[in-house]
Amino acid sequence: MAAIGTTDLKLGFLTAIELAGGGYVGGLLVTNRFGRPLEFQCTTPVRPNRTQEILYGTTLRSFVLGELIGKTLVEKSAVKPDVVLTEGDDLLELRSHVAQPVAVVEQNGGLRIGRHSLRFHPSHADDHSRLASSAESVPEQADLFEPFERVREALHETMKASAARV
Amino acid sequence: MSPSELFTERPEFATATVSLDLATNVFATGLNGAISRPPRAEPTAISLIDPPQVAERWRPTRTRVLTVGLTFPAGLEFVPPKPAPDEQQHTLRKLLPPGANVPGASGDGGKPVKKSTRLKPPADALSLQDRLFYVLQPPLEQWLSGQELVMPFEPFPFQYEGIAWLFSQEAALLADEMGLGKTMQTITAMRLLLRSGQIRRALLVCPKPLIPNWQREFKTWAGELPVTTIEGDNARRKMIWTMPGNGILLTNYELMVRDVAEFEEHELPTFDLLVLDEAQRIKNRGSRTAQTARGIKRRRAWALTGTPIENRPDELSSLYEFLEVIAPSDHPDLRQLTRLAEQYILRRTKDLVMKDMPPRLDRDEYLSLAPAQELAYKTAEKDGIVQLNEMGETISVQHVFELVLRLKQISNYDPLTGESSKLERLCADMEEIAASGGKAILFSQWTRTLDWINKQIIERVENCNPLIYHGGVPNKQREPILAKFKDDPDSHLLLMSYGTGAVGLNLQFAGYVFLFDRWWNPAVEDQAINRAHRIGCKSQVIVTKFICKDTVEERIDKVLAEKRALFAAILGGGEQTNASLSMNASEIFGLFDLKAPVKQGGLRAIGPKAA
Known part of the structure; x- marks a missing residue:
């Protein structure tokens, strides 16, 4: 796989929030390497049915978040992220369904980017090398956790707007 | 009759026959036959070795997920100015982004935490897209901290708040007390709006003596922005007014009045943003200056003044009319003025924000x-x-x-x-x-x-x-x-x-x-x-x-x-x-x-x- 370009690196920040009545909404914020937003996509609430709950068992969460929500959001985005960043392993499963590298943002270890590190899907070890050179284009003081806060706030804003319409 | 006779006399008994065989009448209900009929038992053979039945088949299907999307406008790129030969780059202090060297911000530990100023959607932004636009912008400190936009000096926290507020307002009266940096806040908010593609063409009007001051401040705080001062003879000024392209035009009140009068109604140039500095100049609603300022077509209007009321509260009405938040010639009472102030005026005093400023x-x-x-x-x-x-x-x-x-x-x-x-x-x-x-x-x-x-x-x-x-x-x-x-x-x-x-x-x-x-x-x-x-x-x-x-x-x-x-x-x-x-x-x-x-x-x- 070719390395990702450095000058116009686009980062996708993918996260989801769990709804009180069950189910999830997910959001993907694509930014430039400075964190300025380029595109935002979010889902309507996704609620697994009873059959899915029983049959997917413990894998239900990663199925809903990765395969249903994550894959849809990446497919729908017009500005394709070069790498999708997540906050946890549930969304890391997305890597099996998209072409882009998917990584969990962590404090330490893995590929250093900004002030944090990236851990990639174990089955896609070359993702690390694909991103290695372009990771340097992200300012070294960049806080990679901060954009997830923006996504969550936007999801809450969207939920509020939906509730107001009902 | 003697008593003995009484005892010997035999009593007479009479008997009567009562039939115990009570007659019963049976109505023809149809049940009688069933009642009287003895049950009939008919055994059925049940096979204990049923062939297994396959239940309805379930195959995982991909649930359809609906999405809502928002694409951000492309920002304008400007060529950064070349530093003058005698101007050393290191004279500008490059700022660290929020959280840099700050503890606890994401758990780095041991580093100082810096407050982050988020843009908030304006109260009158009703559409989800409009609100999300603001919610999804990075914190100002991050935006302005040596990543994309270099700032020569670090703004104070209240200035970050002022910038964020201006950025979100289509109508704004920044009434900070003199000396708190209205100029810098305005320039930076304009810079962010231009860079994020929210505005492309802006007009700033100030008193004539302040033109050099604004030119200098633009150079200091946003050197990459194209600022053109409207000056020269009539033909040249008209050319500048109508010049196509993006950027900021700078003029004074007198020239604004004179030049705008030269245009036919349909020729009047339009702007994405009109800023009036020392806006108390239009406190008289009937003045030509105020009328001209109101007549300039724009999407956003900001007024800057340290003294929104110089003499009478009614002067605020003129500013509100310029901001188009009250109807023409409307005279809001004090209660309405106060309510409008909450939404459209930002005023801070030195006492409140500069506690460490020398007295x-x-x-x-x-x-x-x-x-x-x-x-x-x-x-x-x-x-x-x-x-x-x-x-x-x-x-x-x-x-x-x-x-x-x-x-x-x-x-x-x-x-x-x-x-x-x-x-x-x-x-x-x-x-x-x-x-x-x-x-x-x-x-x-x-x-x-x-x-x-x-x-x-x-x-x-x-x-x-x-x-x-x-x-x-x-x-x-x-x-x-x-x-x-x-x-x-x-x-x-x-x-x-x-x-x-x-x-x-x-x-x-x-x-x-x-x-x-x-x-x-x-x-x-x-x-x-x-x-x-x-x-x-x-x-x-x-x-x-x-x-x-x-x-x-x-x-x-x-x-x-x-x-x-x-x-x-x-x-x-x-x-x-x-x-x-x-x-x-x-x-x-x-x-x-x-x-x-x-x-x-x-x-x-x-x-x-x-x-």
Whole structure:
């Protein structure tokens, strides 16, 4: 796989929030390497049915978040992220369904980017090398956790707007 | 019958037969047969080895997920300016982004945490897309911190809040107290709007003397933005007004009025943003300036002023009309004005946000008139009052006003002998200030007085090297004068008129301010004082107000003190009244214990035109 370009690196920040009545909404914020937003996509609430709950068992969460929500959001985005960043392993499963590298943002270890590190899907070890050179284009003081806060706030804003319409 | 017979007599019994076989009548219900019929048992064979049945098949299907999307407008890119050969790059302090070196921000531990300022959707943004646009922007500190947009100096937290507020407002009145950085906040908000593609073309209108100040501040805070000053002959100005392309046009109020009048209605250029600096210039709704400003088509409108109310609360209505948040000619009452203020006005005072700013020490110097001065004053006052009384019903506030001006001028100095108790005191102070290497600004309402002081100081105070800056000084000479005052260690005094020097200038390196005579409005005096007492001043600012005892100055000072208290009450949201803050005719007449004729009553503001 070719390395990702450095000058116009686009980062996708993918996260989801769990709804009180069950189910999830997910959001993907694509930014430039400075964190300025380029595109935002979010889902309507996704609620697994009873059959899915029983049959997917413990894998239900990663199925809903990765395969249903994550894959849809990446497919729908017009500005394709070069790498999708997540906050946890549930969304890391997305890597099996998209072409882009998917990584969990962590404090330490893995590929250093900004002030944090990236851990990639174990089955896609070359993702690390694909991103290695372009990771340097992200300012070294960049806080990679901060954009997830923006996504969550936007999801809450969207939920509020939906509730107001009902 | 004997008793024995009674016992022997056999009783007779009779028997009757009762049939126990009760007749029953059975109705033909149809059940009878079933009741009487014995049950019949019919065994059925059940096979215990059923063939297994396959239940309905379930195959995982991909649930359809609906999405909502928002694409952000492409921002404008500008070529960063090349640093001048003598300008070293390292003179600009590159800022660290939020969280850099700050503890706990994401759990880095051991590093300092910096507050982050998020953009908030404006209250009137109803569509989800509009709201998400603001919610998804990065914190301002991150945006402005040496990643994409370099800032030469780090803004204060309240300035970040001001920038975020302006960015989100389509109608905004930034009314921060003078010296808190309205210029920088405005430039940075404009810069962010341009860079994020929210605006492409902006017009900034300011008083003429402030054009160089804005040019300099744009260069400092947003050097990459194309700023074009509208100047030159008519044809050139018209060309600039209609020039296609992105960027910022800079003009002054007089040219705005003149140039806009030259355009046909359909030719009028439109802007994404119109900013009025020192917006109190349009406080009179009927003025040509106000009408012209309102007539310029734009999507966003901001007004900047440290004194949104100079005289009457109604002045706010003119600003609101410019911002298009009230209907034309609407007159909101005080309750409505306050409610509008919550949404459209941002006002911070130094007391609130700059707690660590060096203090301003006010010193009222009550001086006795010099003998010749006193004689001249008393003669003029006596003659003047006699004349006024002789005028009878023809007396007008203008007549009284002229007397006030004459007496104020004598209080400054006696024109015949040149005696002046104020000058004596000023010379004494300036000797000390010059000796200690300090710098002072002096304000007067008369250019003639300033020229006279200049001459006197040159003669009497060694090494003071005063400079003059007033309306009579050609524009081209003004900037060099300010530069000399700032940079020349031997230049210790800048003589300024209220009209030219009171607004927009940054003279925070001066530690002393003298008000040689008093202006009619405390807001203008504050503007003047805040040239020195503003962000960046390193030490306390001593403000000396000269007031001659037993003169009209003392009486005016009392009125001004009362006006200042009223001004604070209205802007501070305290008790509010409809009373005018201007000196009205009654107050002017009252300076000489004269009674204003009934026809002269009213609330017309008085005061000379600024020099």
